[in-house]
Amino acid sequence: MDKVIKFKNVSFGYEDKTILEEINFNIEQGDYIGIVGPNGAGKSTMLKLIINQVSPIKGNIELLGNDIKNFNKWEKIGYVNQKSNSFTSSFPATVTEVVSMNLSSKIGLFKHIKKHHLDEVYKVLKLVGLYEYKDRLIGSLSGGQQQKVFIARALIKSPKILILDEPTVGIDVNGQKEFYEILNKLNSKLGLTIIIVSHDLFIVKKEVKKIAFIKDKKVKVMKNTKDDINNDILIDLFDM
C-alpha cells in the first residue's frame, strides 16, 4: 500500500521541552487512524507537524511522497478542528456559502459561483447528509451539523487525507454517532485516508481501524483488533 505520510526519526519540542522523540511511523492510503494519548502527550502537536504548522527539530516528514519542506499540494490535505463549530445564529452565511468559500481558489474571490461549482457543493453536502440544509444559515445548525458542514468544506477540494482534531467536542451522543457514520462511509466507500485525534479512547476505538498511542514522547501504532489491543495494553499505556 502507498504510504501517504512518513515520519522518519522525527523529534520535536517546544523551547527546551521535548514532546516527541525519534518517531518513525507511516500512515497508508486508506487508513482510518485514531491518535490517542493522555492530556499533553503531543496529539495536537503531531497534527501540527503533519500540516506543517511546526517543523521537526530532527528527522523529516514526507507527505504524499514529497518531503514536507517542498510540499505544495496542500489542497490534498483536508483539516477540521474542534473550533470550527462556533458560528452564532446570526452569522450571515448559508451552508452552501460556507462550503463554496473553500472553492475560492477555483472560482476567484467574490466572483459568482458557476453551475458546475454549485453541483460540486451539492454533491459533498449530499455525502455528509446535509443537502436539505443547503440554504440554511450556518449558525442555525446544531454543533454536530456544523461539523458536518466543515467536513463537506474540506471534501470540496477532493483531499487525499482528512485530518480531524477533536472534532466532536461539545457534540451530543447522537450527533457524534452520525458524525462517525459519515467518517466511516468516507473511509470505506471512497477510500479517504482519515486521521482523527481524540482524548476519548473508548469512542475512537469503536470506530477506527488503527490506533496511534502517544505516551512518554513515543508513538506506538496498533491495528484495532481484539488481538492487538486488549485491556492489558490499555492499562499499560494509560496507567489505568
Ligand SMILES: Nc1ncnc2c1ncn2[C@@H]1O[C@H](COP(=O)(O)OP(=O)(O)OP(=O)(O)O)[C@@H](O)[C@H]1O
Ligand atoms: N505553543 C506551545 N508552546 C509551548 N508548549 C506547548 C505549545 N503547544 C503545546 N505545548 C505543550 O506541549 C505538550 C503537548 O501539547 P499537545 O497540545 O500536543 O498535547 P495533546 O496531547 O494534544 O493534549 P490535550 O489532550 O490536552 O489536547 C503539552 O505539554 C503542551 O503544554
